[in-house]
Amino acid sequence: xxxxxxxxxxxxxxxxxxxxxxxxxxxxxxxxxxxxxxxxxxxxxxxxxxxxxxxxxxxxxxxxxxxxxxxxxxxxxxxxxxxxxxxxxxxxxxxxxxxxxxxxxxxxxxxxxxxxxxxxxxxxxxxxxxxxxxxxxxxxxxxxxxxxxxxxxxxxxxxxxxxxxxxxxxxxxxxxxxxxxxxxxxxxxxxxxxxxxxxxxxxxxxxxxxxxxxxxxxxxxxxxxxxxxxxxxxxxxxxxxxxxxxxxx
Numbered sequence: 001x002x003x004x005x006x007x008x009x010x011x012x013x014x015x016x017x018x019x020x021x022x023x024x025x026x027x028x029x030x031x032x033x034x035x036x037x038x039x040x041x042x043x044x045x046x047x048x049x050x051x052x053x054x055x056x057x058x059x060x061x062x063x064x065x066x067x068x069x070x071x072x073x074x075x076x077x078x079x080x081x082x083x084x085x086x087x088x089x090x091x092x093x094x095x096x097x098x099x100x101x102x103x104x105x106x107x108x109x110x111x112x113x114x115x116x117x118x119x120x121x122x123x124x125x126x127x128x129x130x131x132x133x134x135x136x137x138x139x140x141x142x143x144x145x146x147x148x149x150x151x152x153x154x155x156x157x158x159x160x161x162x163x164x165x166x167x168x169x170x171x172x173x174x175x176x177x178x179x180x181x182x183x184x185x186x187x188x189x190x191x192x193x194x195x196x197x198x199x200x201x202x203x204x205x206x207x208x209x210x211x212x213x214x215x216x217x218x219x220x221x222x223x224x225x226x227x228x229x230x231x232x233x234x235x236x237x238x239x240x241x242x243x244x245x246x247x248x249x
Contacts, residue, residue, distance in 0.1 A: 050098050060107075
C-alpha cells in the first residue's frame with residue numbers, strides 16, 4: 001500500500017503516504033491511494049484529518065525516476081485532473097485537514113500541504129516549488145493557494161526562482177502555522193487535531209467553509225454568508241451547548 005489510512009481516534013484520522021524509500025514521491029498509484037484515503041475517512045466518520053508522510057520526508061514531489069508516460073493529450077489532461085482531485089478532496093473535507101511536514105515538501109508535495117487548512121512542520125522541513133526548473137508548471141492549486149498565503153510577489157519569487165525554503169522562512173512567510181522540533185511534527189499535528197475534534201463539529205465545519213469562501217468573495221457576500229451560518233449553528237443547538245460548557249468552567 002502506497003498510502004495508509006489510520007483511525008487515530010473516534011474523530012481523528014491519519015492519511016499517511018507510505019513510500020519512504022522514494023521520499024513519498026508521487027506516482028499515479030500514490031494519487032489513487034490518497035483519494036482512497038479520503039474515502040476511508042468518510043467511512044470512518046472522521047471530523048479532523050492529519051496528512052503525513054512516512055520516513056524522512058513528507059513528499060518530494062513527482063517521481064522523476066518513473067518511466068516517461070506515453071500518453072495522449074487527453075490522457076495527460078485526465079492524469080493532471082486526477083492529481084488536482086487531491087486538492088479538491090482536501091478542501092471539500094468538512095473538517096480541518098492538517099499537514100504534518102518533515103523533510104522535503106517539494107512540488108506536488110508542497111501543493112498537498114498548501115491544500116490543507118493548517119501546516120505543522122518540523123524544523124527539518126524544506127518547502128519548494130521547482131517545477132519551472134525542470135520545464136513544468138504548477139498543476140495542483142499553487143497558483144491560487146500560494147499567493148493567498150504569502151502574497152503575490154513572494155509567490156512569484158518562490159515559483160520563478162525555485163529556491164528551497166527552510167522551515168523557519170516558511171513560518172515567516174505564512175506557509176507554516178506551527179513550527180516544532182524535528183521529529184515532533186506528527187505528534188504536534190495530532191494534538192491540534194484532537195483539540196479541534198473536541199469542538200462543536202457543525203460550527204467548525206461552517207468556520208472552515210466561511211473562511212475558504214470568504215477569501216474569494218466580497219465583504220458584503222461574506223457578511224451574508226456569516227448570518228446564514230450563524231443561523232445554522234443556532235439550529236444545530238451547538239451554540240447553546242457550548243455556552244453551557246463555558247459557564248460551567
